[in-house]
Amino acid sequence: MEGDGHVKLIIAAIKPFKLEEVREALTGLGVRGMMVTEIKGFGSQSGHTEIYRGAEYAVNFVPKVKLEIVVADAMAEQVVETIAKTAKTDKIGDGKIFTLDVESALRVRTGEANDEAL
Amino acid sequence: MEGDGHVKLIIAAIKPFKLEEVREALTGLGVRGMMVTEIKGFGSQSGHTEIYRGAEYAVNFVPKVKLEIVVADAMAEQVVETIAKTAKTDKIGDGKIFTLDVESALRVRTGEANDEAL
Amino acid sequence: MEGDGHVKLIIAAIKPFKLEEVREALTGLGVRGMMVTEIKGFGSQSGHTEIYRGAEYAVNFVPKVKLEIVVADAMAEQVVETIAKTAKTDKIGDGKIFTLDVESALRVRTGEANDEAL
Amino acid sequence: MKLTKILPLAAAVIALPSLAVAQEAPAVSDEVVWIFNSLLFLIGGFLVFFMAAGFAMLEGGLVRSKNVTMQMTKNVALFSIAAIMYWLIGYNLMYPLGDWAIEGYFSALFPQVAVLEPVGVALADADDPAYASTGSDYIFQLMFCAATASIVSGALAERIKLWPFLIFVAVLTGFIYPLTASWQWGGGWLSENIGFSDFAGSTVVHACGAAAALAGAIVLGPRVGKYKDGKVNPMPGSNLALATLGMFILWLGWFGFNGGSQLAMGSAGDVADVSRIFSNTNMAAASGAVAALILTQVMYGKPDLTMVLNGALAGLVSITAEPLAPTLGLALLIGAIGGVIVVFTVPLLDKMKIDDVVGAIPVHGFAGIWGTFAVVLTGTSTVGAQVIGMVAIIGATFILSLIVWIILKGIIGIRVSEEDEIAGLDMSEMGMEAYPDFSKG
Amino acid sequence: MKLTKILPLAAAVIALPSLAVAQEAPAVSDEVVWIFNSLLFLIGGFLVFFMAAGFAMLEGGLVRSKNVTMQMTKNVALFSIAAIMYWLIGYNLMYPLGDWAIEGYFSALFPQVAVLEPVGVALADADDPAYASTGSDYIFQLMFCAATASIVSGALAERIKLWPFLIFVAVLTGFIYPLTASWQWGGGWLSENIGFSDFAGSTVVHACGAAAALAGAIVLGPRVGKYKDGKVNPMPGSNLALATLGMFILWLGWFGFNGGSQLAMGSAGDVADVSRIFSNTNMAAASGAVAALILTQVMYGKPDLTMVLNGALAGLVSITAEPLAPTLGLALLIGAIGGVIVVFTVPLLDKMKIDDVVGAIPVHGFAGIWGTFAVVLTGTSTVGAQVIGMVAIIGATFILSLIVWIILKGIIGIRVSEEDEIAGLDMSEMGMEAYPDFSKG
Amino acid sequence: MKLTKILPLAAAVIALPSLAVAQEAPAVSDEVVWIFNSLLFLIGGFLVFFMAAGFAMLEGGLVRSKNVTMQMTKNVALFSIAAIMYWLIGYNLMYPLGDWAIEGYFSALFPQVAVLEPVGVALADADDPAYASTGSDYIFQLMFCAATASIVSGALAERIKLWPFLIFVAVLTGFIYPLTASWQWGGGWLSENIGFSDFAGSTVVHACGAAAALAGAIVLGPRVGKYKDGKVNPMPGSNLALATLGMFILWLGWFGFNGGSQLAMGSAGDVADVSRIFSNTNMAAASGAVAALILTQVMYGKPDLTMVLNGALAGLVSITAEPLAPTLGLALLIGAIGGVIVVFTVPLLDKMKIDDVVGAIPVHGFAGIWGTFAVVLTGTSTVGAQVIGMVAIIGATFILSLIVWIILKGIIGIRVSEEDEIAGLDMSEMGMEAYPDFSKG
């Protein structure tokens, strides 16, 4: 079977402690799945220094969580806005959200395709 | 040098214990490389509860493995099917496969491009 | 607000010990952020064997670092070249660089879009 | 051997009638007795010392990985501070040796630092030729004092600031514990007038530490997100292998904790008693673990390792008030009930929104109270005496601790900011991860 | 001191000729001897107790991270159950004190719980005034019993269900081990009629545990995917630092295991013997480790830490049957051969598709057999006697265990489902990860 | 009891005047004294043995995860090799018992293996009826020898090849340490002619190990990337919980290290002295930790756990040269200064581009030197004597080690390739990860 609805991939880097909140918000929207990865983030926030055994060193990476969410075109914008709204602390390091086009999606278990696969 | 063959990125979330099987199947197909990441998956499968020191809590994420494989257009479909076939257990949580278009690929060591880079 | 400048996603798999060098080179170029993930790489380099308690076994995956960097179209090529140049050791396993098109980018904290989000 | 002891022997040789007397010639000389007693304290001392490592590993395993560096720091620091404070004022405050400022309540040897016997002291010149070397007693008692602070650190983990915590530790180990302990082990009013009985400290040490922890947990409040809209959100420990190691180390140390509390090993009767104590202590730990294992299996459908660890410790705490008199069968019962108590009281505390990260209050407090009551089962004391003893020590410790906590909170604040807590104390307070090489999931 | 011992002294004073007799006046009184002997057991007891932690850490380090919570639970539970079963029936089944139901084969004191001497017992009223306090003997012997169960848990890790395993442990520690051990250490037929010699238990304890493990491994079968199309798929241990700690703790405990088995410390000869035993035990462990280190380097081109750990333990097991008589040089040889044995037999078991997760059968079984033979090198026994002893104890343990395993398999099943095994026992059976904060790679 | 000691007693009975003499009848018989002394060594022996585990955990926790398997292998192997070399030549090289090849400088008992007293030796036939069993002395002294090698392994971690390191260990434990130690503890020129004083080995053991480590660190060079364009790049330890455990185990072992060095426990004076030593040792460790805690807080704004661990160890090393004479107050001072020293000297070494992975040189070297000077504070020795002793032992060890390191470097090379070092020694040299299940971040 062929779902004809086009889908998009939304990649977001957010602060780890916001993960749960964002997940709940998205579930509320009807998002039914995502992939979550612990990453080391590099950005404006990075670059403070710590001391270890008397030696200063720069911390170039800060722990972030990366979300990868595939959603139907129709929902994409709403999802981006929801993530932005929820992940926001107005402090540097809040993160970024990127949207990419996906050619096709497939659910392994059922073979459903595209938007039906989500 | 310029490989003109176009390439695609296939992203798949599968059950961890299927990784080895899938890798072997793909190698059989002639896939020569991939990137494997441990992720926390959220989806229909999630949401069972556990008890810790007398308190119930919902487990929202289940461990999954994410595969990122770049292959020549020609192979893409075959690769998706192979992953689907091999990763399938018919139980909820089997995972998803997404295909994205890649503009260009490069092998660092040799400078080969696109399909030749793989 | 709307940044009109188009952006691209560059995905690179490199050797872990090259991470710091690459980061510095990119910062030099003016890249202001990236996402770094520890991955298990599968490719031509893989496949040597080890012995554990008298039993031989094949090591199919080698530790790699994955970089995901979103940059303005204009910079993309330069960034790819810089990564390639810096990550190169001329030994097998140096890695790959892939470029994908990004539809839109957003900075959570400010709401800036596309190239202005970076 | 003193002359007085040779004369009858001499006599015996000449006059047969007095042979009876001759039989009194001691099988173990005073000096050998003194050596054995001191040795018991030295062995007990290093065993109980190691419990500091046990507490550190148990707590380090039960906190989240982002707070492990801090937990290690607290455990090393609290023991060190206890060692200094107990020397500075604690030891003499706890053992007035009959010299009271307020009879039975407050030592007159306060404030005075601990002083040991001179180098190479002769038995005759020893502080107490009938007991053991002062140094051996000092090192043994010091370890008990430090244990009370270890109990507190576990309960308040993952949110309390380092320095306010350490200030509290200084007060607890230098003043609160030695004071309340003096009422019983210093020959104070509880032992002399009330007849309270607490062999190795179910109440004097463990419930005391738990009371201090409870006061702290109330003033400090629960961890961010622990209790949300009426639900309890578990925050699983980051390293259960480490926690298990900690439990085993504590179990090991307990042989010294209870065995050494016999205070003597220089006669057949004393060493046999130490042997009984070893056996009962081991039995109570075992039955506490098994009780928790079975109970969690039955109640939750799956056994809970963290409860099994707590159960073994609860068994140990329960038998601590009377590890000598019970038969092995009774020891099994006492320990098992201790194990049952933790399984029920850990969630109970959560219901009361009192956040005890490692279950220190159920293990050392509730099981300690049970153990103190259990003394009555062996007829060594009365319910009345035990109640008075517990009310006195737990009450005094709780109130004094509460005051100190409130003062600390008012003056310097005892809690890290919410953001720091979420980021983890290791990075926010210490700038150092415990497991920097490993990606957290 | 008894009158009988004063008379010659008295005599001595009057009659010079009898001075020779006077010299018999003991340098160490009976009571001091009794105290020293009991103390040896108490020290040996807590040292061997700590081996339970050693086994737990060794096994926890050699299993995969998804099975660590379960392995910890098994180790805490098995020790606790052993402590209860040995009290319930084991101790008296193992030590009939001459009171046999079947002469030399089965104690008449079955089923009877262990009973200790009364509080404050006088030497004259002690169960055995010439030996040591019953409590000290009990706690020491109990630890040996628990060790046999620890051996089993390692071999069967990562696939066996918790409760069937624990039921087996109860039978092993309550019945099988005490029974077979009674034949030798209970004054049974092996020691009395055969002259079998096994100082601290290379066979009685270690090979016994290995035999029970072997029976279990056969009935249970290998882990999913361990042996695939003729190839052995290694499943590397998740925490080699923890495994190394476990090995060191076991090494430490072995000083108590072998040293305490001298059973006496109340004379110059006895304490000197304990010293010899400490030295030989340490030497055998060291040479076992070095032998494995060199051998793996030579055979595989890279040294294998897990084999080095096994090698040290094999050295310890090898010297356990006779740690007293050998010179340090012979101890080195005995231990080194033990180390060589594991390096060769670990892969051998794999060839036979017997999946022993931590190498318990090679270490405790094969090295134990070697050590039992090695006794002959010191002339303490004959090959014949040693063979009979091993066949009897290993054979009986293997057969009895096999029966129990088969019954358990038939009635309740002993193995988790394949899916649960792949998911890991921690989540499937316990619902609790050992290292939840860390992403597995 | 010997006849000579009965006569006065007999006399006492008849002649009153000689009653005074009668009082000389010993309270503790020679045999009991000998048993107590031997027991002290046995207990000290297993406590100091456990320090091998302490060093392993401390180092395993302070290296990066990619080098943990190698660090574990080195620690197990170095102890095992030390055990063999000390038996082979070390023990008799260190204790000539007055039989010198070069008076006061080189034992005539070289090369000779260690030989223990025969089984069941009688006191009269003991090697030294006034001391302790040879086996107990041997096992105790052996542990000190192994400690020097453990010190080296930490400093040179993460870059040195396994086998060259182990060859050095063999030379250090078989020859260098026993030789220099014989000058002091073997009754050599330092103790006899100079009057150098080093109770338990601040210099003889710790500074000696540090000197060998320093020589190695210089020849070996720093880790790749440690010092880049004038900056120091920290390489954080991978497991601070493990490092903390290691510190606690070392602290525990130190009770045996210093307490056992009293060499006697058979009189009130001796056991009281051991008690003093326990108390002072504990105090110095505590104050060292607290000093480092406060100092790092003040200097860096955040306390540094790794420095606190080093501080406690520095306190222990500092008190080791004279743990008996100081009051508790002085012990506190000595330990605290030790703690301060590490906080300042760890960065100092880095400035000199000497890469000491775990701070072994500051802890065992600089604090050891301080401790050796501190002896003067108690009037037990003179500055001059202490300086000569340190120059002799540290100088000789440094030069001999330097020669061995240079030879090893020249012949087989001591360092892994840069690529292997970056990949980590575990995979490149051992082909085995310590934590294979966890993804490194």
Ligand SMILES: Nc1ncnc2c1ncn2[C@@H]1O[C@H](COP(=O)(O)OP(=O)(O)O)[C@@H](O)[C@H]1O
């Ligand atoms: N150009 C980029 N490409 C990919 N990821 C980025 C990029 N810039 C930032 N990020 C991710 O977003 C996170 C937050 O960005 P940062 O610049 O630190 O703060 P802010 O989001 O407030 O600008 C970074 O840690 C990184 O993971």
Ligand SMILES: Nc1ncnc2c1ncn2[C@@H]1O[C@H](COP(=O)(O)OP(=O)(O)O)[C@@H](O)[C@H]1O
């Ligand atoms: N919309 C989505 N976007 C990205 N990944 C998803 C999405 N939905 C599911 N996944 C991934 O696929 C995995 C399996 O999906 P799930 O819904 O649990 O079962 P099924 O694949 O059988 O529908 C999830 O754990 C998640 O990692």
Ligand SMILES: Nc1ncnc2c1ncn2[C@@H]1O[C@H](COP(=O)(O)OP(=O)(O)O)[C@@H](O)[C@H]1O
């Ligand atoms: N087709 C592919 N798709 C995605 N990632 C790949 C692919 N091929 C290789 N890689 C990544 O690049 C890394 C290096 O590739 P490899 O073939 O081993 O060496 P080289 O880059 O020198 O050809 C691999 O470990 C893997 O992470």
